[in-house]
Amino acid sequence: MSETSKETSERAHFRAKPALFAVCLTLLAAILFGFGTWQVQRLGWKSDLIARVDQRVHSAPLPAPARADWDKVDAGNDEYRRVTVEGVLANDKETLVYASTVLGPGYWVMTPLMLADGAAILVNRGFVPTDxxxxxxxxxGQISGPIEIIGLLRMTEPKGSLLQSNDVAADRWYSRDVAAIAQKRGLGAVAPFFIDADATANPGGLPVGGLTVIHFPNNHLVYAITWYGLAVMVLALLVFVVCGEIGRSRA
Known part of the structure; x- marks a missing residue:
């Protein structure tokens, strides 16, 4: 191979590297823009969810779903809806679920509300301190006789919390797992959801209801700006590489 041919081959080899780098930068920028757009879409979904839930919790209470409609209840359409239901509390079958609230550590009192047809809906009557x-x-607070419960419809919390699993055998509960609690207490037909009782005061002051925390983290705008910002930085680097290569080719 002549000296001239060798130089030409080497130049082509070195120029291929910036070209490959530019292609990689272009793909990376496209991916980052894609992530940013996805976060914008998530922002719209989260904003809509927050608006819908806010409307539900401030609406007049409606009758809780009837037994025939229990299988149609889902989080998207029903969770945090204000509902009302009448029945008799089975106080002898209450279950204590560990809770950490603004009032300190303690327990949620989950009590079956027995309906006229013999079925039950678990009611989170509220918080009691450890002592x-x-x-x-x-x-x-162990109310007997017919009672009306007004509160927020909540979906079951199976298996346990993020940190601890429910110990059914030992009767230690860290989440409000409707099916597991119903089985442990020997209940028959039970709604697949539970109700967080509102702040209506109970005799004696306990349990304390109305402590439902409704919080949906909404950082999608920050995430979108971050992804788009990274994409712009990558594009700036791409422009720098391309301009540098053009400059060298003219030299």
Missing amino acids: RRDPASRRD
């Missing part, structure tokens, strides 16, 4: 977990220490 009042024994029902004997809050007898006034």
